[in-house]
Amino acid sequence: MTLAQAAGGLLLPDHDAIGAWRRLRDRLAHADRAARAAALAALAGGIRRTAISTIHAAGLGHTGGDLSVTDILTTLYGAVLRIDPARPDWPERDRLILSKGHCSVALYTTLTTCGFFPADRLATFAAPMSPLNGHPSRRAVPGVETSSGPLGHGLPVGVGVAVGLRLRGSPARTVVVLGDGELQEGSNWEAAMTAAHRGLSSLTAVIDRNGLQQGARTGDTNDLEPLADKWRAFGWEVAEVDGHDHLALLDAVTAPHAGSRPRCVIARTVKGRGVSFMEDRVEWHHKVPDAEQTRMALEELR
Amino acid sequence: MTVEETYDCRDAFAAELVRLARADDRIVAVCNDSVGSSKLAAFARKFPERLINVGIAEQDMVGIGAGLANAGLVPFVCGAATFLTARALEQIKADVAYSLANVKLCGMSPGLAYGALGPTHHSTEDLSWLRAIADLPVVVPADPAQTSAAVRWAAQTTGPAFLRIGRFPVPDVSPPGEPAFTYGRAARLRDGADATLVATGTMVSRALSAAALLAGHGVDARVVNVSTISPLDREEIVAAARQTGAVVTAEEAVPTGGLGAAVAEVVLETRPVPMRLLGPRTFAPTGETAFLLEHFGLTAGGIARATLDVLGLDAGGLGAGGLGAGGLGAGGAGGVGVDDG
Numbered sequence: 001m002t003l004a005q006a007a008g009g010l011l012l013p014d015h016d017a018i019g020a021w022r023r024l025r026d027r028l029a030h031a032d033r034a035a036r037a038a039a040l041a042a043l044a045g046g047i048r049r050t051a052i053s054t055i056h057a058a059g060l061g062h063t064g065g066d067l068s069v070t071d072i073l074t075t076l077y078g079a080v081l082r083i084d085p086a087r088p089d090w091p092e093r094d095r096l097i098l099s100k101g102h103c104s105v106a107l108y109t110t111l112t113t114c115g116f117f118p119a120d121r122l123a124t125f126a127a128p129m130s131p132l133n134g135h136p137s138r139r140a141v142p143g144v145e146t147s148s149g150p151l152g153h154g155l156p157v158g159v160g161v162a163v164g165l166r167l168r169g170s171p172a173r174t175v176v177v178l179g180d181g182e183l184q185e186g187s188n189w190e191a192a193m194t195a196a197h198r199g200l201s202s203l204t205a206v207i208d209r210n211g212l213q214q215g216a217r218t219g220d221t222n223d224l225e226p227l228a229d230k231w232r233a234f235g236w237e238v239a240e241v242d243g244h245d246h247l248a249l250l251d252a253v254t255a256p257h258a259g260s261r262p263r264c265v266i267a268r269t270v271k272g273r274g275v276s277f278m279e280d281r282v283e284w285h286h287k288v289p290d291a292e293q294t295r296m297a298l299e300e301l302r
Numbered sequence: 303m304t305v306e307e308t309y310d311c312r313d314a315f316a317a318e319l320v321r322l323a324r325a326d327d328r329i330v331a332v333c334n335d336s337v338g339s340s341k342l343a344a345f346a347r348k349f350p351e352r353l354i355n356v357g358i359a360e361q362d363m364v365g366i367g368a369g370l371a372n373a374g375l376v377p378f379v380c381g382a383a384t385f386l387t388a389r390a391l392e393q394i395k396a397d398v399a400y401s402l403a404n405v406k407l408c409g410m411s412p413g414l415a416y417g418a419l420g421p422t423h424h425s426t427e428d429l430s431w432l433r434a435i436a437d438l439p440v441v442v443p444a445d446p447a448q449t450s451a452a453v454r455w456a457a458q459t460t461g462p463a464f465l466r467i468g469r470f471p472v473p474d475v476s477p478p479g480e481p482a483f484t485y486g487r488a489a490r491l492r493d494g495a496d497a498t499l500v501a502t503g504t505m506v507s508r509a510l511s512a513a514a515l516l517a518g519h520g521v522d523a524r525v526v527n528v529s530t531i532s533p534l535d536r537e538e539i540v541a542a543a544r545q546t547g548a549v550v551t552a553e554e555a556v557p558t559g560g561l562g563a564a565v566a567e568v569v570l571e572t573r574p575v576p577m578r579l580l581g582p583r584t585f586a587p588t589g590e591t592a593f594l595l596e597h598f599g600l601t602a603g604g605i606a607r608a609t610l611d612v613l614g615l616d617a618g619g620l621g622a623g624g625l626g627a628g629g630l631g632a633g634g635a636g637g638v639g640v641d642d643g
Binding site: 091095137138139145146147148149150152153155156157158159160161162163164165167168170174186187190191193194 | 330351352354356357359361362363364365366367368369370371372373374375377392393396397400401402403
């Protein structure tokens with residue numbers, strides 16, 4: 001069987017991985033802060049290494065953004081979201097929407113750590129007929145709530161999910177992970193208004209604020225600052241944290257709500273985080289590491 | 303000559319939506335400050351919690367529709383067809399069609415319905431745009447019965463759909479005693495052997511009138527109502543080409559990509575026969591809808607003349623005087639050909 005033939009077809013739950021993920025969640029729930037931080041750091045390290053290897057093997061990926069968003073995804077899937085990877089359509093699940101869909105490798109890898117599908121399928125990423133497209137498709141990948149890729153789509157969908165869950169009386173929460181560059185898309189601000197107007201306290205937007213977009217710094221392209229003030233002005237409560245500090249992210253996302261406002265967590269991150277020669281370098285937006293760069297990156301990420 | 307009763311299909315849409323919502327609490331309506339123009343006032347009174355008016359924000363509206371579907375609801379997302387489709391086309395493609403979200407997009411007041419409000423408000427490109435999107439059924443009811451039946455179909459079917467809900471008054475065209483709407487099936491409203499008039503939406507009643515005019519000229523015209531533009535009922539189109547040898551299409555939309563192109567693709571691939579594709583091909587001038595339909599030859603007379611033209615027959619007896627002015631379009635003598643305008 002060729003890789004292409006192997007790549008097609010359904011992604012099914014990986015029950016061994018689901019078991020391991022559930023044990024991790026249980027352990028984290030009862031661990032002290034230091035142990036929790038260590039466990040999430042170890043999880044994130046593994047995701048970064050797998051992501052780098054996957055991108056290198058496929059010859060495709062958004063390396064810098066995958067590395068900047070990894071700790072956000074790790075924290076959410078490792079310690080926050082109420083989900084059941086064996087039942088991706090469980091109606092009462094929390095929803096995570098990755099609006100910055102170009103960082104699909106970080107998402108796919110994180111989903112395999114939860115057991116939504118087996119990690120060995122990552123080898124098919126971007127291969128002909130693989131369900132693992134360059135941008136995540138709801139059709140093909142369990143755990144993907146909406147197909148994303150075009151920017152500025154995730155937050156409106158998240159608003160709709162939050163409105164719908166509330167109408168249904170569900171306590172489930174909705175988390176949308178956005179890039180900072182995509183905040184230049186006006187659709188986000190339409191959704192930001194709607195979320196505040198409707199008092200969607202079950203909705204959280206986490207912004208991967210790495211300060212770089214495809215071609216340059218966000219500040220040199222179409223400046224977003226004062227970003228926190230913008231969200232506050234739109235009626236959101238805002239927390240600003242180090243986006244690589246798992247416990248800070250965890251605290252910000254899970255803090256009790258003071259009122260009915262939706263929450264924005266501005267996660268200050270470094271694009272290419274964890275690999276010295278990629279960090280904060282605009283060219284690593286979608287540059288693919290060669291064999292030597294991959295070896296060096298994996299070495300640094302050990 | 304009796305004056306036919308005509309109807310605004312939005313009323314049938316709104317009434318059916320309320321009926322369905324009473325029985326199924328998953329049904330919600332989403333709109334863009336268009337409670338009035340989408341005829342959702344009664345829905346809002348009966349189900350205030352289930353009317354989600356996002357304000358003037360179409361991208362937000364369609365994304366929210368996809369999110370509501372993700373949460374297990376059945377959203378009918380309503381807005382003026384041009385704003386819904388043009389402003390939010392990428393959301394329709396990515397969030398609804400590619401994501402297979404259970405969203406019912408309802409394009410209200412399509413085509414030239416906004417008359418003198420002008421081309422910014424006309425929705426004449428929507429059929430072309432949406433027909434190009436995979437896995438998005440495109441449905442254009444022709445009268446109130448079809449509208450109600452299409453809304454019921456949409457509510458009962460899981461998956462994306464676009465319904466084009468007409469505002470320009472139309473008479474009943476659905477034959478009594480038969481299902482008014484069958485998804486994916488065109489309806490042969492009148493049989494004929496000499497040519498086929500393929501019409502959709504507001505043009506269906508006009509095609510029937512055109513067939514009556516043509517009968518007076520010895521032309522036996524078949525009339526087919528295509529209420530599902532995508533996926534098209536290929537069999538009925540192939541039968542029309544094979545059995546009648548000439549096809550004229552009429553729609554309140556640009557035929558470059560809309561019904562005309564859809565039918566022409568099938569005819570070309572299977573049984574090439576002479577065709578004429580009627581529809582606006584330029585931005586409309588100023589004028590009320592009825593005037594604009596005349597201007598573009600979208601009248602019984604215009605359709606009849608195009609049919610005689612495609613058959614190579616003399617349209618002399620069908621002069622503009624007897625059949626409504628303007629039907630010939632700018633070119634005049636050549637009839638309404640595919641190259642007009």
